[in-house]
Amino acid sequence: MSRSARLTFAAGVLFLVALAASECSAPTPAPPVQKPGAASLLGDITPVVSVKELMEHMIDPVSDNIFDAVWWDNTAKGLVEHKPTTDEDWEKVRIGAVTIAEGIDLLKVPRALAPPGDVNNSTGPNPPELSPTEIKAKIDKDPVLWIAKIQALRNVSLEILDIVNKKDANALWDASGDLDTACEACHLEYWYPGDLPTVLAERKFRARIEKPGAPPAPIRK
Numbered sequence: 001m002s003r004s005a006r007l008t009f010a011a012g013v014l015f016l017v018a019l020a021a022s023e024c025s026a027p028t029p030a031p032p033v034q035k036p037g038a039a040s041l042l043g044d045i046t047p048v049v050s051v052k053e054l055m056e057h058m059i060d061p062v063s064d065n066i067f068d069a070v071w072w073d074n075t076a077k078g079l080v081e082h083k084p085t086t087d088e089d090w091e092k093v094r095i096g097a098v099t100i101a102e103g104i105d106l107l108k109v110p111r112a113l114a115p116p117g118d119v120n121n122s123t124g125p126n127p128p129e130l131s132p133t134e135i136k137a138k139i140d141k142d143p144v145l146w147i148a149k150i151q152a153l154r155n156v157s158l159e160i161l162d163i164v165n166k167k168d169a170n171a172l173w174d175a176s177g178d179l180d181t182a183c184e185a186c187h188l189e190y191w192y193p194g195d196l197p198t199v200l201a202e203r204k205f206r207a208r209i210e211k212p213g214a215p216p217a218p219i220r221k
Contacts, residue, residue, distance in 0.1 A: 047111035052118065052132075054111075058103050063179065065096030066160060070173045083169035093172065094164045100179075101157035107150050120191075128192055135190050149186040156182050 049057070069092070070083040084090045113132035114120060122131035130138075139146045156179045163171045188196045 045106070045109045047106075047109050050112040050114050050118075051107060052114040052120075054103075054106060059100060062096045062099040062103075063183070065092045066100075066172075066176050066179060069093045069096075070169055070176065084167070084172070090164055090167055094161065097157045097160040097164060101154050101161065104150055104153045104157070108147065126194075128194060130191060130193065138190060145189070149182075149189065152182045152185070153179070 069089065072082070073080045084093060113135050119131045120129040121127060122129050122134070156175060159178065160172065160175045163175055184199065188199060
């Protein structure tokens with residue numbers, strides 16, 4: 001091998017060594033970051049129960065931790081007030097708010113509207129409730145509205161968590177009314193929309209007879 005050929009060969013070897021070294025020292029690309037609350041995470045959940053069962057066995061029972069925390073009762077001895085006073089009382093409210101705030105997002109996971117064979121009270125003349133098929137049709141027609149109803153409930157739960165931290169019983173009364181309104185708004189949209197005129201008339205009547213400064217009458221489910 002001539003001297004010039006040996007020099008060319010050596011230069012080629014050095015180039016390959018340098019190239020290999022640069023590739024080995026290159027930083028490993030970081031894995032893609034999953035944004036908190038991404039929909040793909042919810043999509044990985046396999047639902048255990050229907051929407052109706054989730055509400056009946058989880059969301060509705062724990063909402064009473066909030067609704068039953070503060071109320072007034074007119075008795076023969078005057079107005080009796082009940083409100084959280086101990087750490088245990090407030091912790092019960094916190095449990096309700098946390099469970100609703102986290103659990104309500106489970107409604108975003110595709111699942112049956114009701115158990116097999118359950119058609120709600122949707123049969124006969126002028127049925128008071130929509131069937132699961134009718135509810136699904138409404139959700140499919142406007143899925144954005146369905147998500148908005150879910151988010152409204154979550155927002156009130158977050159509001160209540162903030163109130164628990166401040167231990168403000170008066171604010172809790174107002175927030176429990178907000179929670180009831182959010183629940184009822186969803187029910188009137190998807191469960192028993194035929195009741196909407198009656199509910200609106202009742203609210204209008206109550207607004208006329210309530211005295212300024214008096215605790216409002218609760219709208220319970």
